[in-house]
Amino acid sequence: MSNAHDDTELSLKAALMAQSDFVEAFLVDVNGVLRGKWLQPDKSKSLLGGGMAIPRSVFLLDIWGNDIIEGGIAQGTGDPDGLCVAVPHSISRMSWSEGNVAQALLTMREADGSYFHLDPRGVLARVLDRYTEAGLTPALGVELEFYLIDPGQARARPIAPRGADESGWRGWQVDAVGLGEIHEYEPILREMMSTAKAQGITLETLLSENGPGQFEVTLKYSTDVLRLADNATLFKRTIKHIARKHGLAATFMAKPYGHCAGSGMHVHMSMLDREGKNIFRNTPERASPALYNALGGIIQTMPDTMLMLAPHANSYRRFAPGVHAPTYADWGHDNRMAAVRVITADPAATRIEHRVAGADCNPYLAFAALLATALDGIEAQMEPGPETMGDAHRDAAPHLPIAWSGAVDRFANSEAMKRIYGAEFQRLFVACKRQEIAEFRRRISDVEIDAYLKSA
Numbered sequence: 001m002s003n004a005h006d007d008t009e010l011s012l013k014a015a016l017m018a019q020s021d022f023v024e025a026f027l028v029d030v031n032g033v034l035r036g037k038w039l040q041p042d043k044s045k046s047l048l049g050g051g052m053a054i055p056r057s058v059f060l061l062d063i064w065g066n067d068i069i070e071g072g073i074a075q076g077t078g079d080p081d082g083l084c085v086a087v088p089h090s091i092s093r094m095s096w097s098e099g100n101v102a103q104a105l106l107t108m109r110e111a112d113g114s115y116f117h118l119d120p121r122g123v124l125a126r127v128l129d130r131y132t133e134a135g136l137t138p139a140l141g142v143e144l145e146f147y148l149i150d151p152g153q154a155r156a157r158p159i160a161p162r163g164a165d166e167s168g169w170r171g172w173q174v175d176a177v178g179l180g181e182i183h184e185y186e187p188i189l190r191e192m193m194s195t196a197k198a199q200g201i202t203l204e205t206l207l208s209e210n211g212p213g214q215f216e217v218t219l220k221y222s223t224d225v226l227r228l229a230d231n232a233t234l235f236k237r238t239i240k241h242i243a244r245k246h247g248l249a250a251t252f253m254a255k256p257y258g259h260c261a262g263s264g265m266h267v268h269m270s271m272l273d274r275e276g277k278n279i280f281r282n283t284p285e286r287a288s289p290a291l292y293n294a295l296g297g298i299i300q301t302m303p304d305t306m307l308m309l310a311p312h313a314n315s316y317r318r319f320a321p322g323v324h325a326p327t328y329a330d331w332g333h334d335n336r337m338a339a340v341r342v343i344t345a346d347p348a349a350t351r352i353e354h355r356v357a358g359a360d361c362n363p364y365l366a367f368a369a370l371l372a373t374a375l376d377g378i379e380a381q382m383e384p385g386p387e388t389m390g391d392a393h394r395d396a397a398p399h400l401p402i403a404w405s406g407a408v409d410r411f412a413n414s415e416a417m418k419r420i421y422g423a424e425f426q427r428l429f430v431a432c433k434r435q436e437i438a439e440f441r442r443r444i445s446d447v448e449i450d451a452y453l454k455s456a
Contacts, residue, residue: 002314010048013091020102024094025052025107028120028233029059030429031311032362036106047091047104059118060428062436063312071433073118082108082116090226092199094196096191096241105230117424119415120364124229127368127420130375136279137272139369140228145263145359146239147256148185148213148226151249159256161212162248172233181208182215189215189245192239199238201231210261210363222246223272225367232265232363254310254358255317262318262325267370268343269294270351280350287332287342287350293386295331295436297377298340298370302329302356304414305369306407307433309357313440318358319402320427326356330388330397338388339400356400365421372420407432 001052017023023044026036035058039047046052067073090105106115115122125331131138149159162185168441182189188208202220209216213333217271219235222228236252243250255262270278271294280291318325328338333342341353376382385396401407409416412430421429 007121009088010178013086013088013364014045014048016091016093017041017047017102017104019100020044020093021099023047023102023104025084025086025104025106025233026110026364027058027108028363028364029061030120030365030432031061031063032119032233032360033061033063033065033118033367034233034237035061035065036261040247044102044104047084047086047106048088049085051085051109052106052107055079056082056108056116056118059108059116059120060432061180062432062439064439066435068432068435070435071428073428078138082110084108087121087230088233089200089227094241095195095198096245098239105234117422117426121226121229121360123421123425124226124368124371125291127372127375128225131309131371134375134379136375137223137276138225138374139221139223139270139272140225140367141268142219142228142232142363143216143264143266144232144235144252145209145214145216146210146250146252148188148215148248148250150244150257159249159251182206183215185213188242188248188420191242191245195238196235196244199231199234201238202236203235205221209263211257211263212260214261214263221268225357225371229363229367231404246380252359254312254315254360258317264318265357265359265361265363265366266324266349267354267357267367269354269370269374270349271374274360278348278350280352281329281347282344282350284345284347287344290378291342291350291352292384293378293381295340295342295377296382297373297375297380298352298354299331299384299398300382301373301376301414301416302339303400304410304417305373306401307411307429308369309361310404310407311362311365311433312358313404313436315358315360316402316404316407319400325343325358327400328388328397328400331384331398332388332390335388353426358433369418373416376416405437408437 018041023039026034057079059069060068060073084106086104089128094103095099107121108119150162204220205218207216239250270280271277280287282288319327330338330341332338339356344350354370401410418426
């Protein structure tokens with residue numbers, strides 16, 4: 001039953017859309033790509049009512065926007081519609097656009113009110129229902145990295161850092177954790193932060209990262225995990241539009257430059273009981289047993305979840321020995337070289353930092369992987385195995401699949417992933433990834449031509 005506050009919020013959101021020039025309504029597909037349409041104000045009423053019809057197949061498109069043939073969602077079914085409604089808090093003015101334009105994030109529902117099984121938002125919501133049943137509340141914080149780039153015009157130089165020389169490079173200027181790079185991009189970053197705030201997205205910190213034009217923002221820790229995933233999605237959309245307004249582009253591609261740092265999405269997690277107490281809390285030296293049980297679930301199934309953390313071909317360029325993106329499912333106390341870092345220095349803030357996901361992942365699906373496997377570990381009292389000290393990996397630490405096709409196969413054959421995501425979602429997501437792999441195999445890179453055309 002709705003309360004007066006909810007009714008007031010819905011009335012304000014409805015009025016905002018009604019007074020707009022048009023409304024940009026969009027949903028998030030399995031790849032994390034936003035897909036939708038523009039609506040006249042009078043048509044937007046359905047977004048807070050009975051819903052707007054959108055083909056169900058829009059959730060299952062490959063990264064280029066093609067239907068997944070093996071999925072059977074579009075072909076052979078008549079491509080039926082589903083009804084989409086707006087997520088109320090997402091309705092806001094698009095300040096970067098000309099005129100008075102509103103936005104609305106959508107979610108697809110079935111006739112009984114449940115989520116459509118391919119809606120990533122619904123996947124995460126179902127995992128969160130398990131926490132509610134267990135009397136627990138997860139709390140997450142997110143560090144998200146991205147590059148601001150000069151998109152370029154020539155095919156020979158598709159992207160480069162702003163201010164690059166004629167060769168397209170500016171490798172001497174990185175300025176990691178320095179203020180110079182922030183000041184260099186100050187107009188963009190200021191607008192990014194103010195626009196995020198206007199949408200209810202709190203960016204706690206901003207810093208210059210290890211690549212030229214690379215930055216990291218921290219989204220505020222929250223017990224509303226579904227909204228945090230919404231905010232991560234809306235933030236990515238926001239900075240892309242603002243960068244374009246300033247003549248640049250923002251990219252969350254995992255590895256846009258082969259010899260510079262990749263972009264990750266680090267997720268910090270704690271867990272609260274019914275009284276709001278952090279069940280991971282113990283001493284400054286060691287967390288409670290519950291944390292290590294959660295860690296056991298995460299570590300044991302991390303190879304199976306890899307496709308949710310690194311979903312694209314380019315994602316796997318982040319993973320190599322000797323870099324901060326791990327190649328083992330391991331853990332360590334305050335160890336940034338491990339896949340999962342345990343932080344206990346302030347007992348009240350004891351938490352897990354999951355360091356594997358790329359910035360190119362779908363936040364809903366990545367959060368679902370982390371949270372579901374952590375809860376599995378607590379419920380089954382799993383053990384994480386020996387701790388990793390520095391970068392000296394233990395033999396017991398599972399190897400992560402660092403080839404795209406290997407990660408697809410692990411996900412496809414995993415009973416744990418079937419239980420977490422559902423058998424049909426598992427089947428369809430695998431079909432999507434295998435179609436993308438087939439397309440990549442048909443395309444010959446310039447490196448292959450250069451290496452083999454004359455020499456082989």
